[in-house]
Structures are given as structure tokens and as C-alpha cells.
Amino acid sequence: QVHLVQSGAEVKKPGSSVKVSCKAPGGTFSSYAITWVRQAPGQGLEWMGRIIPMLGIANYAQKFQGRVTITADKSTSTAYMELSSLRSDDTAVYYCARERVDTAMDGWGQGTLVTVSS
Amino acid sequence: IVLTQSPGTLSLSPGERATLSCRASQSSSSYLAWYQQKPGQAPRLLIYGTSSRATGIPDRFSGSGSGTDFTLTISRLEPEDFAVYYCQQYGSSPPYTFGQGTKLEIK
Secondary structure, X not given: OEEEEEOOOEEEOOOOOEEEEEEOOOOHXXXXXXXXXXXXXXXXXXXXXXXXXXXXXXXXXXXXXXXXXXXEEOOOOEEEEEEOOOOXXXXXXXXXXXXXXXXXXXXXXXXXXXXXXO | OOEXXXXXXXXXXXXXXXXXXXXXXXXXXXXXXXXXXXXXXXXEEEEEOOOEEOOOOOOOEEEEEEOXXXXXXXXXXXXXXXXXXXXXXXXXXXXXXXXXXXXXXXX
């Protein structure tokens, strides 16, 4: 399956923001959405939101509304997920994945560990 | 839509048949996918559109169901199949959700 490349691990203070990048293979943005999913330690997968890069349209889970912003730079085939007002329970591995209605999420990034600690 | 997976943990031996369930809180026009995740790894797509196998997925994996009840079946377990499995509803109208996962462990 296709691999996306994410930025490295981050350690953040409570109340700060983090921005994680996700570079997709060329051509991905023309026909796929990019979705962000997170996984807290020992927990399941949690859908955060997605963007359709060609349209610039983003949708977010209600839980993260107002705190998360997903963007995409078509010129570099890179998507970004920024999460603000970080809390300790935002400590998790954050994944990006490419997604399409006829294939679901068939390519994933390696994950980025974000640790929120004072 | 809330997805509820059962059982939470399934203990079986290699060679046995595994049946994993995913129940949706309501019927919708969205699609159903299944993912496998091993420790320290990103999830891997197994099944999309309820019953279509993703590229490179062995035919011992199959998906079925409709409405609110969906099933992932592994016909004959191999040692590498012991992992956590998640169902997910997706489509053209987000937000989407995942089930809480089923851990398939060696008996």
C-alpha cells in the first residue's frame, strides 16, 4: 500500500499548538482526500478530520471543532494538521492517510508521536 | 453513527476461523471498511466497500453485511493475522467513525 511521509515526533507544553506535516506521493492530491486519525496510548483509532486538497474543503469531527485546522499545499503535495490549546490528553500518535470513496484509506503515514507535558 | 465491534477480544488458534462483528447505530449511505493494526505500526486497509479486498490482501480475508450489521471473516488464521481489527464507516459525508476495535489473540 502507498506510504505517506510524516514529520517527526514533537514534545509540547500544555496550551501550545502543534503542526504535523504529511507528504503524499505525486498525483495523490488530484484524486484523494487526506484524513487525519489519532491514537492515544493503548487506545483505538479516532477520526479527526479530512481535507479535499483540490477543493480546499475541510471537515472536522465535532470533538475537535475550533481546535484543529487541516490544510494542504498542492505545490508540494503536503498536508498539515494543526492542533491548538494542547492538553495532556492530546498525547497520541497522529496519522495521516489518503482516502477515496472507492478505496477507503489505502495509504498511511508512519505516524507522528505528539507528547504534551509540562 | 456509532460503530460497536464485538467481541472485544477473540482468542483462537492458528488454522481456526475468525468472525468479527461491527454493528452501526443506524443505517446510512456510507461505506464500511476494515483495518488491521499490529503493535507499533500504522493501520493497514483490508476491506473497503463492505466486501472488496484491498490490493495485496490474501483471500482468506472477506467482508460481508448490509444495513447495520457487518462482518469480517478470516477463513483460516495464520500466525501473522493476530492483531487488532477496526471497522470504519466512510463515504462522501463526513464526519466518519471507527469502531473501538477487536483484539484477535492467540489461544
